[in-house]
Amino acid sequence: MCQKLKEGVVLRSYNLKLCYDCFVKFFLKRTKETIEKFKMFSEKDKVLVAISGGKDSMALAKALKMLNFNIVLCHINVGVEKENYSFLSQQKVEKFAKEENLDLKVLSFKKEIGATVEEASRVLKKEICAVCGMIKRYLLNREAKDFDVVVTGHNLTDEAGTLLSSLIFWKEEYLKKQFPILESEGSLKRKAKPFCLISEKETQIFCNILKLDYQKTPCPLRGGSYVFFKKIVNQIENEMPSALLNFYKTFLKRKTKWGWKRSEISLRKCSRCGYQTVTDICNFCRLKEKINKLKDENISSEN
Numbered sequence: 001m002c003q004k005l006k007e008g009v010v011l012r013s014y015n016l017k018l019c020y021d022c023f024v025k026f027f028l029k030r031t032k033e034t035i036e037k038f039k040m041f042s043e044k045d046k047v048l049v050a051i052s053g054g055k056d057s058m059a060l061a062k063a064l065k066m067l068n069f070n071i072v073l074c075h076i077n078v079g080v081e082k083e084n085y086s087f088l089s090q091q092k093v094e095k096f097a098k099e100e101n102l103d104l105k106v107l108s109f110k111k112e113i114g115a116t117v118e119e120a121s122r123v124l125k126k127e128i129c130a131v132c133g134m135i136k137r138y139l140l141n142r143e144a145k146d147f148d149v150v151v152t153g154h155n156l157t158d159e160a161g162t163l164l165s166s167l168i169f170w171k172e173e174y175l176k177k178q179f180p181i182l183e184s185e186g187s188l189k190r191k192a193k194p195f196c197l198i199s200e201k202e203t204q205i206f207c208n209i210l211k212l213d214y215q216k217t218p219c220p221l222r223g224g225s226y227v228f229f230k231k232i233v234n235q236i237e238n239e240m241p242s243a244l245l246n247f248y249k250t251f252l253k254r255k256t257k258w259g260w261k262r263s264e265i266s267l268r269k270c271s272r273c274g275y276q277t278v279t280d281i282c283n284f285c286r287l288k289e290k291i292n293k294l295k296d297e298n299i300s301s302e303n
């Protein structure tokens with residue numbers, strides 16, 4: 001396949017050996033093919049890239065830029081103080097945006113909700129990762145108002161992990177919802193995952209070859225079932241290369257055949273902000289109200 005092979009990478013799931021140059025070409029080609037296959041967006045579209053500073057979102061921004069897409073970056077500082085995590089992540093993103101000459105929007109939980117993710121999780125009495133995801137989705141959607149699509153760095157390993165977890169617990173609603181592209185619906189912006197057929201190992205190799213300076217420490221607060229399923233899925237990939245790709249691709253094929261779609265839940269507009277919700281007030285506005293109420297109580301108890 002490749003003529004210059006003195007050093008390079010071995011991709012066991014494709015039975016391929018590639019030199020570094022060819023790997024980058026291969027990686028970009030796969031990204032482009034995925035974008036086209038699922039009709040995610042075109043070169044005319046304005047694309048908002050959610051960038052955490054980790055390897056996947058960094059690789060995504062770099063790949064989309066190399067493929068000449070019209071992108072703007074959006075970083076959300078979640079306010080994790082442990083290990084200086086959020087501060088360092090934002091620093092990496094800012095450095096990257098400057099070097100690549102890309103526009104960057106920076107938002108923060110502190111400014112938006114007046115609390116860190118840990119405080120928000122205590123207020124709502126819910127798992128940190130779930131609360132963090134809810135707030136990030138809300139803010140991204142709001143920032144994407146003038147864009148055609150929002151893209152995230154979710155890779156094959158993430159998608160296979162989510163799928164496996166949904167199957168183990170038979171979360172039917174999640175199974176119906178999971179797809180590389182989610183069409184826009186009311187105030188919800190179109191969302192796409194261009195790396196859904198690319199594994200975590202591959203995004204890492206891409207970053208290393210191109211010497212991208214990404215946040216290498218995983219979030220110190222992540223935990224629960226997410227970490228567990230990620231471990232299982234990585235083990236499957238090590239033992240049986242290509243099994244994950246088959247698992248996920250077959251799911252997508254079956255899903256299309258079965259005609260599985262999101263259930264028609266009647267969505268209404270949040271009476272405060274207009275965001276899609278199933279209740280009167282959306283989760284984000286409810287969280288903000290609870291935080292403000294707590295602050296008022298604290299102030300009056302201090303007096």
Ligand SMILES: [Zn+2]
Nearest residue numbers: 002004019022
């Ligand atoms: Zn080569």
Ligand SMILES: [Zn+2]
Nearest residue numbers: 270273282285
């Ligand atoms: Zn709202």
